[in-house]
Amino acid sequence: MADVTPAQSPGLTHGTTPYLQHHFESMEQQKEASALGMWVFLVTEILFFGGLFLAYTVYRWQNALGFAHASRHMNIVLGTTNTAVLIFSSLTMAMAVHSAATGRRKLLMAFLIATMALGGVFLGIKAVEWHEKFVEHHVPGLGFHFEGSDPRHAALFFSLYFAMTGLHALHMVVGVGILSVLTVQSYRGRYTPEYFTPVDISGLYWHFVDIIWIFLFPLLYLLGRHTH
Secondary structure, eight states: OOSOOOOOOTTOOTTSOTTOOTTOSSHHHHHHHHHHHHHHHHHHHHHHHHHHHHHHHHHHHHTHHHHHHHHTTSOHHHHHHHHHHHHHHHHHHHHHHHHHHTTOHHHHHHHHHHHHHHHHHHHHHHHHHHHHHHHTTOSSSTTOOOOSSOHHHHHHHHHHHHHHHHHHHHHHHHHHHHHHHHHHHHHTTOOBTTBOHHHHHHHHHHHHHHHHHHHHHIIIIITTTTOO
16 A cells, blocks of 8 residues: 555645745646756756767777777676666666655655665776776876787776766766655655655656766777777
């Protein structure tokens, strides 16, 4: 049995719901404004990551062979595992939103915790991979060493690798923090079928971070891997 089962009424106005902020006329308007705000934010994030993707594309086009050789030193097993972990986390996040929409508070908390756990697994695997790069001296700087051909362009590849995956990991940490707040608020019974907008828009953010990785994985791990 669902924890909360009031009728969903997005058109509720002032005086009929405690969740409606004073500067909105209805719950539907409030929800649409919140979603629009998140989409605008995500557009700025796309521009932010887009600059890195553009830099990677240009430098790879100019130094295709060096980038391909460096890419072969990536741990494809860890990269593939992390891809599967994030795809599954998108499923649990979607289930969390659905649980909030249908008033299943315990399921909402369970799926939020599962999503955070998967995010933690991703970050843990990424930490292992970064440690490998430190051990192999593939971190650009004075101690950088690359035994393959074209070490100069390999250093450029790894610079972009750490910049792009580091920025992505930072977004994952922020996402886990957001979900932890949602979990606490869910425990306190804040979200109902009438009001679950924070869960909904946080889901958009989480899916966006997952999609960024879907682009990073082939660019860093797969493209040019079999170039001789």
